[in-house]
Amino acid sequence: MKFLVFLGSVRESTPPRPARLGARVSLACESLLKKVYPEHEVEIIDPLDLNLGDIFKPEFAYSRKQVPADLKQLADKIAEADGYVMVSPEYNHSMSPALAHLLNHFGSSLFSYKPSVIVTYSAGQWGGARAAVSMRTFLSELGCLPVSAMIHVPNAATVFNEEGRTNSKEAQDEWDSYMNRTMAQLVWWAEGAKQQRESLDPNSLIQTFQRDPSQRNAPK
Template sequence: MATSWKKVVVFLGSTRDGRVGDRVAKFVCKTLTEKKLEVVFVDPLEFDLPLLKTPVHFYPDPSKAPPKLVALNKKIAEADAIIVVSAEYNHSIPPALSNTLDYFSPKSYSNKPSAIVTYSPSLVGGARAGIQLRSMLGELGCVTVSNMFTISQVQHCFDENGVPKDTTQGSKMNSGLEKLLSQLEWWANAAKHQRENCTAF
């Protein structure tokens, strides 16, 4: 069945030395690309934003805002869905992730769904950060789908290219992500229909 959702922004949350989150993000982005979706990947390590002082929407003259913020804000506003790939720092949301998300207005995120992928070396799989992300993303206006894909003992799951290390891991990772994406697709298509045909509240 053809899908009408087209554009997805994927945020990665971790900047720590020795992180494995980039492997998880590669796996997610590759899967989305195989579905013929347009993917914008936001890595805070590469995007390199300073601690938040002036969000993009606080500039009285938008032309004075840093071009990379303006460009990313446009991508977020045009997206059909948001995916957050997050580690768990001290059982909470990584500061680089919240710092990046807060650079943009809730207006840019609003009326589109989001999905959460968390991971950790423990058996918890980053779920505690994921629960907190539900609240944060909801307040930004991109309410999360009910399913959350948590990856426990992530250090054993992917190689450096984001490929599952063996057949068992591959089956587990693919099924977990597909369950998440099937929900996200349904809500993304529903929200897109509403945005295109109804007056925003």
């Protein structure tokens, strides 16, 4: 299976220091998945590597022949993936605007019927728990339902170094065990969803709207 880790920060400036703690947390997620599930593929999606354009225009708003290369490539990766790890800092008690902006570029049909994991972090003691709550709603609407367990990383700058590792084997084992409680749920649900997608195409049962979302409204 394939898993994408979305790095939810584009903040290269300081203060607060250090910048892009999200890079460390994303690396920690990637290494845990590669270590425990070497049979699966994992890729970090870094918004700083993408040209999203200056003015917001989602992938689905372009005529099919004119989708910009970066959007097309990521849309294909999202469609091919079996599950998603959404890594977000907490900004003003909310999920990362950079992550929401990135995800808003893609239609829910690309994410649907696959699981996701919520990973939040902060420089302080709450680990982004308040941001995580609203991420459930966001990701459910995208169709990649988040598994029940979540990963929260308080004091992320002291937990993970720039390589996404802890400073001792004991701490690494503890973090691996904590994080794998959530990742195991992701892999389990991803396997089940993949099998079910292959045996029964959900789109054959649940019609997607053809014209606009009001076609999903309750009858008058």
